[in-house]
Amino acid sequence: MASKKFLLGIAIIFCVLYVMFVHLESSYKYYNETAGPDFSNLEQKDEVKHHTKPIVYSRETGTSEADSSYSKFPIGSKVAIILNCEGRSGSTWLSSFFWNNPNVFYVYEPLYPSSLNARAREQADLSLETGHILQLADTYKCNIEHPSETQFPMVLGRYPKYQPFLKHCDDNGNCPESLTSYCHSKSHVVQKVIRVHDISDYLTLQREIGMPLKIIHLIRDPRPHIMSREKLFDYMFSEGGPKYGQLSPSEQSKQRRSLCSRELANLKVGDSGVFTADQYIRLSHEEMSVDPIKWAKRLYEFVGLDFTKETEEYIEGITHGKSLVQNGKDPDGRFAGFSVYRDTLTVLYKWMSASPKHIHEIEVECKELLDYLGYVNIYDDSLNKIAENPWPRVITDKP
Template sequence: MRWPPKARLPALLLAPALALLLLLRLAGPGPGPAPPASPRRPGPTHVLLLSSWRSGSSFVGQLFSQHPDVFYLMEPAWHVWMALPAGSAAQLQMAARDLLRSVFLCDLAVFEAYLAPGPRDQSSLFQWHVSRALCSPPACPLFERGTIVPQEGCMKVCGKTPLHLAEAACRSYSHVALKEVRFLGLRALYPLLADPALDLRVVHLVRDPRAVFRSRELVAPLLLRDSRAVLGPQWDRVPREERPLRVLGAICRSHVRIREEARRLPGPLAARYLLVRYEDLARDPLTHTSRLYDFAGLPFPPQLRVWVQNITRGKGMGRSAFLTDSRNARNVSQAWRWALPHDQVVQIQKVCKDAMELMGYLPVLSEKHQKNLLLDLLSAFKSPSDTLV
């Protein structure tokens, strides 16, 4: 059927809206069995590590980055937020989602719209040097493909690799993994989950809000622009001293929203979502990394087992807040208990009450309770049907 010329433009404009309405109807609650899964096309598996700032996502990102079968990039949506600083998180989520889809398909030319004028090489990409794939062939000959790559060496040698070689590297892997902290809900990502060309798996990483707050305090100036975007128009109306807690409350609500929206996914799509607590990885890294890899369809090579054990069983708290190096992960996960004043902990527990209950974080009832590290503050999920890695 051919459309009359005057009808073509309205039809083209309506088509995406009708497709989205159909998707949301499939994703919402309703009677009857879930629709059948879309046919799987041959191609790479895509993994989105979805988290928030200071939640251990850089560490979990490295679990994917150091895997020899994975092409990994850290926070590509950073470019959207930096290029459009006046936008709120809600206003920027569609542009960020479209960028993610292009990157998952190894179309790195999508970054052109957000990069400053000048040479285009992989050093233009945010935190490019934390990607093992960009430090080994075909992107860069510095390290062999299966080698555990230190970030410092890569930064000095591999930055001038042109983006077309980075694209070639992306296309040479069986898995493409991206880490993101700039989505405050799952709904905007439904089209990616439903796209059979992507075979997308979402790993939703959460961390105890009290630990998140303490970690954010240490790097607060570096998170200022992101914090403004999280609060959006409310930022200027909130007293300065109240902003850190207000931002944390928004982040906690976003984790509840993501979890609830994941529960409304139809059966085949629901199986592509996994909730992971940072504390469980810190306590038993080998077991929970193995389950994480199983979810993504990845093996757990012996050299990675050694690296995971070493990186999580080091001494001290690490050299830098933004460097994934050897540290005592269990101590890091509990540092808030001796670093935060109890009255501040009480405030955090109040604004993040729903998130803590949903994710299995127990409140402390007194300062003595808080300081007693023998008291376990992790519990099981609220719903017995939930699955925890």
């Protein structure tokens, strides 16, 4: 009797292992069949023990592997626009420059959803960085999944223009078909990305996947940037850890330093020449605040979109639209803290009324980043005010 139970137990264990193997194989097969390009050559976790991502660029040496096969964008492809931003750097405001354009398919934070493909990648033992890159490739290819297995409706719903499509999904149950068709009808796919923290990862999209890439790298003065994150985020440097407000002052300072170090490293990658002038452009929140229309026109030229009178009027309305925010909500239903309806010059200088001690703490912690940007301290070590204009390279006369 005991031997029969033992054999039955062995049989059950064998069946469970077999089902797990089939599930893993089918998950990876599903991903490869639906994602478009063949990504099977990208690394998996057994290789990640030595390399955390496909290495094509070295920050230490400032060099990258040359690969002429990806030197030109595929003719006739959609244009892939990556808005590379840190949270609270003005990312949604920058997005608003594009999302109302009739030739654009805009996706809010494509790395936020916990989608079927993301789970398939995890089951197939792909690294997080590789998974992120493949998700961006998926979105560019208009590979939108079944609504029961994705948070795409939530993500797209952050932009009011997609509401009719989301209603159609609810009424007819064919959300992927509707959104995929809409995506394919556009010439430019714009993705606002705030979870790729090493911009050299984009070289994989360009060289290994061959996406016709346009990277718009948004940066912000670390003083107002950090203060905004402290006000609205539970974290400073990375998600998923202990809440920033519960950390000791020294740990908070460490996280602020880490954020500035990450941003400085990415600035140096952007300036290193690994991306061509046709592939990469950088702007600051400060520059955009001073002259949003000038920058909008420059960005439209960079990505190959026509800058129309309607586009100009839309951006003008947003950048002088603080009065449109009523009862804590803007005209699109967003919470005021995340609204794009602002008076840009007011926002630009608002942080300067904060505690001099805290401002100077950030100035010390982020000195290398501020120096690299050409920004200056407004307080000395004794908290005496020594400058009225923190951005002498950006603003010649303070309004």
